[in-house]
Amino acid sequence: MKSLYIHIPFCKNKCLYCDFKSFEGKENLMEQYIDSLIVEMSLRVSEKVQNIFIGGGTPTFLKEEHIKSLGEAIKKIQKAENYEFTVEGNPGTFTREKLLLFKDMGVNRLSIGLQAWQNSLLKVLGRIHNNDEFIASYKLAREIGFNNINIDLMFGLPNQTIDMWMDTLEKVVDLNPEHLSIYSLIIEEGTSFYDLNEKGKLLVPTEEEEREMYNKAKTFLESKGYKQYEISNYSKLGSECKHNLVYWELNEYIGCGSAAHSYIDGKRYENLSCIEEYIDAIKEKAEAVKEVIINSEEDNIEEYIFMGLRKIQGISLQDFKNRFGKDINEIYPEIINRHKSAGLLIVNDENIRLSENGIELSNIVMSDFILTV
Numbered sequence: 001m002k003s004l005y006i007h008i009p010f011c012k013n014k015c016l017y018c019d020f021k022s023f024e025g026k027e028n029l030m031e032q033y034i035d036s037l038i039v040e041m042s043l044r045v046s047e048k049v050q051n052i053f054i055g056g057g058t059p060t061f062l063k064e065e066h067i068k069s070l071g072e073a074i075k076k077i078q079k080a081e082n083y084e085f086t087v088e089g090n091p092g093t094f095t096r097e098k099l100l101l102f103k104d105m106g107v108n109r110l111s112i113g114l115q116a117w118q119n120s121l122l123k124v125l126g127r128i129h130n131n132d133e134f135i136a137s138y139k140l141a142r143e144i145g146f147n148n149i150n151i152d153l154m155f156g157l158p159n160q161t162i163d164m165w166m167d168t169l170e171k172v173v174d175l176n177p178e179h180l181s182i183y184s185l186i187i188e189e190g191t192s193f194y195d196l197n198e199k200g201k202l203l204v205p206t207e208e209e210e211r212e213m214y215n216k217a218k219t220f221l222e223s224k225g226y227k228q229y230e231i232s233n234y235s236k237l238g239s240e241c242k243h244n245l246v247y248w249e250l251n252e253y254i255g256c257g258s259a260a261h262s263y264i265d266g267k268r269y270e271n272l273s274c275i276e277e278y279i280d281a282i283k284e285k286a287e288a289v290k291e292v293i294i295n296s297e298e299d300n301i302e303e304y305i306f307m308g309l310r311k312i313q314g315i316s317l318q319d320f321k322n323r324f325g326k327d328i329n330e331i332y333p334e335i336i337n338r339h340k341s342a343g344l345l346i347v348n349d350e351n352i353r354l355s356e357n358g359i360e361l362s363n364i365v366m367s368d369f370i371l372t373v
């Protein structure tokens with residue numbers, strides 16, 4: 001069974017570090033966009049789905065009437081019995097009415113973007129909310145009955161000290177969310193942060209400090225009952241994100257909306273990312289695919305390894321054999337042995353995974369698994 005990803009490309013303001021396919025000041029297109037999205041879903045989603053994830057952008061920034069019409073379309077989609085249905089939201093855009101509409105369409109998991117606890121850091125990042133608004137959004141979601149909540153956090157931020165990072169984690173853990181996503185800031189080309197950094201105006205932590213932030217977070221969260229199940233993701237037992245596991249296990253998903261990606265029958269599809277072009281393409285041709293890439297067997301093997309090694313439990317040897325008809329050790333005998341001897345990979349009868357040192361050097365280890373040049 002496939003999963004379904006739905007992209008909402010609207011944000012109230014563009015954060016200064018963000019290179020996602022999201023746009024500010026395009027609210028006038030919301031109605032037409034939702035109409036097109038509903039058409040695309042009706043044409044592409046005819047089977048039962050395992051999970052749904054509405055991401056963005058800021059899905060909670062949609063107006064109530066748009067959430068309502070999207071909800072009517074989603075209610076028609078058949079869902080697996082134990083389906084997970086996540087919606088992403090940002091404080092400052094949540095209202096009781098919107099959350100109730102999401103609940104009514106079947107959403108059972110919320111993912112809230114906080115990033116940092118301190119208002120000074122939120123300002124540096126260009127976030128639209130302050131800390132009080134985050135707390136209010138979180139409490140509102142709990143009060144309405146959402147019992148599976150993720151909070152997104154970032155470390156390695158400009159002006160962020162290790163103490164500020166630990167304070168963020170302590171305050172967030174006090175709220176008792178089921179899941180935490182913790183990513184280090186990457187300064188991407190094309191963002192405001194990139195320009196500021198080029199001009200030497202961003203004071204970011206050193207690599208050593210960043211590593212310390214990562215390690216301290218891991219120790220602290222594990223002491224509080226959160227299990228690291230992927231390099232950047234922690235959860236309480238049984239609250240791992242099922243939708244993201246679809247990506248990490250190279251399973252199939254349908255992506256609807258501008259810039260959405262799909263992976264179906266070994267093919268990768270990417271939709272047009274410009275909102276206007278997406279709307280026009282759906283109107284004119286009833287599809288908005290920009291590019292289709294037919295994965296070779298080598299591509300599938302590489303992707304399976306890159307994604308699989310992100311999971312703390314690593315790659316299942318049996319699953320690899322079932323998918324590709326070969327033992328992974330037959331394909332990479334020398335590479336696996338070398339990294340095993342260097343203490344970067346741990347290999348047992350069931351799986352291959354990165355060691356703690358291996359996680360720190362994951363880019364180097366993973367690049368050795370590239371088959372195609």
Ligand code: SF4
Pocket residue numbers: 010011013014015018019020022056057058090113
């Ligand atoms: S809210 Fe999220 S998607 Fe929107 S601009 Fe900020 S980081 Fe990007």
